[in-house]
Structure formats: structure tokens, C-alpha cells
Amino acid sequence: MWTEIGKSMTHLLRSPMPLSAFALPMRLVVSFPLAQLLHRHTTPKPFCSRMSATPSTSLTHSISLPTQLGQPVQVLAAPGLSDSEFRAAIESSLFRQWLKNLECENGILANGYMTLTQVLIQGVDMFGKRIGFLKFKADIIDKGTGNKVPGIVFARGPAVTVLILLESEGTTYAVLTEQVRVPTGRVVLELPAGMLDDDKGDFVGTAVREGGCDEELGLFLYRGCVDKNIITQLEGKETGCVKHGELIKVRVVPYEKLWHTTPDAKALMAIAIYEMAKKEGLLPQ
Amino acid sequence: MWTETGKSMTHLLRSPMPLSAFALPKRLVVSFPLAQLLHRHTTPKPFCSRMSATPSTSLTHSISLPTQLGQPVQVLAAPGLSDSEFRAAIESSLFRQWLKNLECDNGILANGNMTLTQVLIQGVDMFGKRIGFLKFKADIIDKGTGKKVPGIVFARGPAVTVLILLESEGTTYAVLTEQVRVPTGRVVLELPAGMLDDDKGDFVGTAVREVEEEIGIRLKLEDMVDLSAFLDPSTGFKVFPSPGGCDEELGLFLYRGRVDKNIITQLEGKETGCVKHGELIKVRVVPYEKLWHTTPDAKALMAIAIYEMAKKEGLLPQ
Numbered sequence: 397m398w399t400e401i402g403k404s405m406t407h408l409l410r411s412p413m414p415l416s417a418f419a420l421p422m423r424l425v426v427s428f429p430l431a432q433l434l435h436r437h438t439t440p441k442p443f444c445s446r447m448s449a450t451p452s453t454s455l456t457h458s459i460s461l462p463t464q465l466g467q468p469v470q471v472l473a474a475p476g477l478s479d480s481e482f483r484a485a486i487e488s489s490l491f492r493q494w495l496k497n498l499e500c501e502n503g504i505l506a507n508g509y510m511t512l513t514q515v516l517i518q519g520v521d522m523f524g525k526r527i528g529f530l531k532f533k534a535d536i537i538d539k540g541t542g543n544k545v546p547g548i549v550f551a552r553g554p555a556v557t558v559l560i561l562l563e564s565e566g567t568t569y570a571v572l573t574e575q576v577r578v579p580t581g582r583v584v585l586e587l588p589a590g591m592l593d594d595d596k597g598d599f600v601g602t603a604v605r606e607g608g609c610d611e612e613l614g615l616f617l618y619r620g621c622v623d624k625n626i627i628t629q630l631e632g633k634e635t636g637c638v639k640h641g642e643l644i645k646v647r648v649v650p651y652e653k654l655w656h657t658t659p660d661a662k663a664l665m666a667i668a669i670y671e672m673a674k675k676e677g678l679l680p681q
Numbered sequence: 682m683w684t685e686t687g688k689s690m691t692h693l694l695r696s697p698m699p700l701s702a703f704a705l706p707k708r709l710v711v712s713f714p715l716a717q718l719l720h721r722h723t724t725p726k727p728f729c730s731r732m733s734a735t736p737s738t739s740l741t742h743s744i745s746l747p748t749q750l751g752q753p754v755q756v757l758a759a760p761g762l763s764d765s766e767f768r769a770a771i772e773s774s775l776f777r778q779w780l781k782n783l784e785c786d787n788g789i790l791a792n793g794n795m796t797l798t799q800v801l802i803q804g805v806d807m808f809g810k811r812i813g814f815l816k817f818k819a820d821i822i823d824k825g826t827g828k829k830v831p832g833i834v835f836a837r838g839p840a841v842t843v844l845i846l847l848e849s850e851g852t853t854y855a856v857l858t859e860q861v862r863v864p865t866g867r868v869v870l871e872l873p874a875g876m877l878d879d880d881k882g883d884f885v886g887t888a889v890r891e892v893e894e895e896i897g898i899r900l901k902l903e904d905m906v907d908l909s910a911f912l913d914p915s916t917g918f919k920v921f922p923s924p925g926g927c928d929e930e931l932g933l934f935l936y937r938g939r940v941d942k943n944i945i946t947q948l949e950g951k952e953t954g955c956v957k958h959g960e961l962i963k964v965r966v967v968p969y970e971k972l973w974h975t976t977p978d979a980k981a982l983m984a985i986a987i988y989e990m991a992k993k994e995g996l997l998p999q
Binding site: 497528541548582 | 916
């Protein structure tokens with residue numbers, strides 16, 4: 397992840413600047429006390445009320461949302477999901493954040509035209525004791541047409557990425573990671589990035605993939621000047637958290653080639669914001 | 682997939698294009714007979730051999746891959762997955778394409794340092810009779826360290842998007858969609874886009890069709906500029922929106938046109954989308970110079986990056 401690379405550069409003076417801060421959206425960052433208001437019909441002791449067990453052993457759960465008080469949301473477990481997975485899912489910050497998103501300013505439920513009737517929890521991927529990914533299907537109905545909008549969600553929460561530009565002897569280099577990316581079946585060259593491990597995420601985010609995935613990405617820029625030997629040492633360096641199965645090689649690419657050298661969305665997005673902000677004179681000196 | 686894009690690009694040319702726009706990635710295009718070789722241990726009649734049913738009723742399936750002939754891959758069904766879902770999953774083009782990707786040039790299994798031991802099919806989302814999304818967990822082991830690499834996959838297959846730039850009375854506008862995006866919980870402003878519906882890999886055709894459905898304008902095939910063709914061959918000429926969790930490969934196109942002001946006015950706020958699929962789309966028109974900071978959409982930012990850099994380097998056709 398980028399912390400491995402970032403740590404080795406802590407002696408450089410400037411701090412990363414958020415590229416996504418240039419984005420307009422007036423994002424509502426919802427804090428925890430409001431989250432408790434959203435879950436008004438569950439008691440602080442988990443699963444005491446509104447939790448029914450049917451004979452076919454599927455737990456259900458009912459949630460009241462401020463935007464649709466008369467219409468509680470039914471949360472169900474898909475066949476094969478264990479009770480503990482179901483509980484972990486509905487208590488997870490991934491799920492709570494998604495509910496908060498629905499009710500924020502640009503949120504789907506904000507203007508009252510849509511109703512969330514039901515959520516089916518399909519699957520949970522645990523990263524040790526934490527929920528890593530959540531997969532669920534939400535039934536959101538447009539009141540006007542009665543039609544259901546496509547509602548399948550692969551939830552992974554927020555992440556962050558850094559465009560690291562190091563200048564050395566007149567050339568600017570970008571510092572990248574190269575690693576096995578099983579979903580693509582390939583080894584991929586990317587900007588360093590990582591998922592936010594906890595609920596403290598407080599950056600203005602930019603959505604990476606909206607039609608299927610909940611991920612919001614914060615983008616940062618880091619600029620430094622280094623001796624040539626730093627560049628040489630970085631190229632091909634092996635890093636990553638081995639116990640998590642991370643086998644990462646560091647790669648260094650001349651920045652001017654970056655845009656066509658990598659298939660990585662993060663790199664292209666960072667380039668877009670960086671180049672446009674630079675053109676408009678918005679970057680700090 | 683990409684070969685279809687290559688074919689439709691030959692008539693795009695008005696002026697000489699840089700060699701890199703035509704370079705073909707050294708990808709192994711696996712044709713159907715070879716696909717049968719990949720599934721050597723299943724007979725053409727589906728599920729006759731190597732398919733075992735255990736007393737707990739979970740089907741299993743065994744696949745032999747050319748890169749690891751001595752070590753067949755076990756494919757299992759997670760609890761709760763029906764037999765028909767399991768079959769649909771392993772027969773799907775989503776899953777087959779993922780296996781092909783593993784063995785291509787930059788593929789994880791290509792150099793023999795890694796082994797795929799097992800795949801657990803966790804879930805299937807059907808779009809009518811077709812598989813829409815697949816979720817599975819692959820165990821890929823690094824032979825050197827014995828460590829398993831992170832292997833959870835949300836598979837949705839390839840998609841395509843278009844940056845539509847319309848010039849009118851001296852201002853260039855981008856044409857966007859605004860729609861409910863349930864995974865984000867919000868209404869999102871994005872470039873028009875769509876998933877490729879079939880196995881034919883027709884990126885440019887899908888792009889034209891999606892724009893017609895989502896914007897209501899018909900773009901001319903010959904005016905579509907393939908932005909992803911400006912990428913190096915090692916990229917496969919596609920971008921990955923989220924390679925850590927999703928298989929999606931995206932093709933990006935550019936369309937430039939000139940219109941009367943009334944077209945711009947008519948487009949803004951127009952309601953489109955395929956109602957029976959629950960698509961409720963509003964068309965939005967945004968001055969291109971503001972686009973980069975107006976939308977949180979990755980597709981828009983990626984298209985801007987390639988467009989601006991290609992333009993700067995004089996690579997765009999006139």
C-alpha cells in the first residue's frame with residue numbers, strides 16, 4: 397500500500413495535498429451520533445427487538461429511516477448466510493454508511509420520490525474479524541413509475557490513492573505499485589492505494605465505480621525532489637504486507653508517459669485533476 | 682473483444698495515426714475449440730464427468746488449465762448456491778474470460794510462479810436468463826512464499842463509455858447522464874456507459890447503442906475515436922476502474938460534433954433510459970471546461986486524462 401512507500405519519504409517536507417478537494421460536491425460527512433438516529437428502531441443491545449427468526453431459520457431485521465418513517469426497511473439473509481454473518485453485515489460500518497448515503501443531500505431517498513423497501517444480504521467476506529466486503533441487493537422503488545431501480549451492491553467502503561511525483565535531475569517520475577490483481581487475472585501497474593481500515597474516513601471522496609460498487613476514492617498528490625539514487629533504489633523494490641499476501645513491486649515511470657503506460661483508473665483520474673488544476677493555476681507552489 | 686474494436690477502427694482514419702494506435706496486444710485469443718481444451722475434464726454434454734455430488738449436495742467441478750496441467754482447479758459452490766446457479770456460473774463467459782485472462786501475456790499464471798488451486802462460487806446475479814454479475818473467491822498461491830494472494834472477485838465483464846463533446850456557438854459541452862446509483866446511495870452525474878451484453882466484444886457498437894438509449898442521439902460509428910487505443914499494448918487497451926475487487930475492463934471513446942444551440946437546450950433535462958429495466962435517466966449538458974470538477978465519475982476523469990494528453994501530444998485525428 398502507499399504507507400509502505402510514504403514511510404520511506406517522511407523526511408521530505410511537503411505534505412500530501414488532496415486532489416479531490418478540487419471536486420465540487422458538497423459532501424455530507426455523517427458522524428456517528430446521527431447514525432444512531434438512523435437506527436432508531438434497534439436498541440443499543442444488538443438484535444433485541446425487531447429481529448424475528450422464521451422457521452426456515454432466516455433472521456430478518458427491520459430498520460426505520462428518517463426519510464420514510466411509515467415504511468420500515470426489511471433486511472433479509474440469503475440462503476446459506478449464517479446468523480453471525482448476517483449480524484456482522486447489518487452492524488457493519490459498510491452497511492451503515494450506505495444507509496447514510498441514501499439520506500444525504502444527493503441521496504436517493506432525500507427528495508421522497510423513492511422508497512427502500514427491502515435489502516437482501518447475499519454475502520459477507522471477512523478480513524479476519526472485520527467485514528471486508530459486503531454483497532447485497534436493495535429494492536428501491538420509484539414511487540412515480542412503480543419500477544425498481546437496479547440495486548445490486550458490492551460494498552467495500554472508501555479508499556485513498558496518491559500520485560507521487562519525484563523530480564530528479566530534470567525528469568519527473570511517478571512511483572507506482574505492480575502486483576497481482578486476481579479480479580483482472582493479471583499483474584497490474586497502479587498508483588499506490590489502500591482501503592480505509594476504520595470508520596474515521598474524513599476526506600472529500602470521489603466515486604470510482606458507481607454502477608455496482610460503493611467505493612469512494614480520495615486522491616492525493618505528493619511532489620518531491622530526490623537524488624537519482626532514490627529513483628534507482630525504488631525501481632523494482634519488493635514491498636507489501638506479506639502476511640496479507642501482498643507481494644508488491646515498486647515501479648518508477650517518467651510522469652510524461654504515465655497516462656498511456658497504465659490501465660489503472662486511479663492513475664488517469666489523478667492525472668486529469670492534476671493537469672486541469674495545474675492549467676487553471678490552482679495548485680499550491 | 683478487442684479485435685472487434687480493431688476492425689471497426691480501420692475506417693475511422695482520416696490522417697495517419699501513430700503506430701501505437703494499431704499495435705495489437707500479444708494476447709492469446711482463445712477460440713472455442715481451445716476453450717474445450719481448457720475444460721478438458723468435462724465432456725461436451727454438460728456435467729457428465731468430473732462433476733461430483735457430495736451428500737451435502739454441493740456440486741464440484743474440475744478444470745485443467747494449460748499452464749498447470751498437473752494441477753486441476755477445483756471449483757466449488759458456496760452454501761446456499763443452487764445447482765442451476767453453479768452450472769450457469771461455470772459455463773458463463775464471465776468466468777471463462779477470467780480464466781483466459783489468467784493465462785494471457787500479463788496473466789497471473791503465465792510465468793508459472795503462481796498456482797490456481799480452487800475457486801469458490803459465492804453468488805450469481807441473473808439479469809433475466811443471462812448471468813449479470815458473478816461473485817467468487819479464487820485461491821491463488823505464490824509458489825515461492827506459499828502465500829495466498831487476495832482473491833475475492835466481483836465479476837461484471839467489460840463495459841464501454843463515451844465522452845461526447847458538442848460544440849455550439851463557440852462553447853464545447855459534454856453530454857452526461859444523471860441517474861440513481863444504488864451502490865453509492867446517491868444520484869450520480871456520469872459519462873454515458875454500458876456493459877457489453879454478449880460475448881462478441883463489440884465495444885464501439887455497444888457505445889453507439891448505449892448513447893442512443895441513454896441520450897437519445899445516434900452517433901456515427903466512423904466519428905468515434907477510440908481513446909483506449911492510445912494506451913500501450915501492455916495495458917490491453919482497456920482501463921480497470923477497480924482492479925483490487927472487480928474484473929471490469931472499460932473501453933473509452935470520444936465523439937466530437939457541432940450542433941445548433943437548440944440541440945443543447947433540448948438535451949438538457951431530457952428524460953431517457955430503458956424504463957422496463959428500471960432505468961430512469963436524465964440527460965445533463967455541462968460546459969466541458971467545468972467537467973473535471975463537476976462530476977465524481979471515474980469514467981469522466983479517465984476520458985479527460987487521455988483526451989487532454991493525446992490532444993497535447995498531437996495524437997488526435999482532426
